[in-house]
Amino acid sequence: MTVKKIKGEDVRWGTDGLQTVATTCLSCNTSLAAQKENIPDNTGGTRGMVFYEDQITVNMEVLCDVAATAPVSGDSITVDGITCYVTNVEKRAANRDFQKLAITAETSATMLGEE
Numbered sequence: 337m338t339v340k341k342i343k344g345e346d347v348r349w350g351t352d353g354l355q356t357v358a359t360t361c362l363s364c365n366t367s368l369a370a371q372k373e374n375i376p377d378n379t380g381g382t383r384g385m386v387f388y389e390d391q392i393t394v395n396m397e398v399l400c401d402v403a404a405t406a407p408v409s410g411d412s413i414t415v416d417g418i419t420c421y422v423t424n425v426e427k428r429a430a431n432r433d434f435q436k437l438a439i440t441a442e443t444s445a446t447m448l449g450e451e
Contacts, residue, residue: 362397364395364415366416369390371391372387391442391444392418393441394439394440396415399435401433402430402433409422418443422439
């Protein structure tokens with residue numbers, strides 16, 4: 337499994353790329369997990385595995401302007417060159433100037449055009 341951590345201003349989100357919001361990325365973890373199925377043998381043990389495709393999950397915390405519209409489920413988001421789709425957004429904190437959001441987004445290697 338590959339885990340990548342980035343910091344900086346490299347997060348963009350918006351509906352179909354129409355809206356772009358620059359944020360400060362406080363933390364970001366990218367994980368790669370295979371969708372698979374075990375093939376059993378006659379005794380119930382695993383004889384082999386079938387790998388279907390890789391699932392990429394990005395979990396991040398971002399700091400953005402309090403007036404910025406938070407992404408919603410299904411919005412595309414690009415993090416460090418990886419475009420994925422928002423599945424969960426949680427508002428962690430806010431004050432008069434900034435808000436802190438925890439965002440989970442997913443895609444698959446097939447959707448990225450990889451094999």
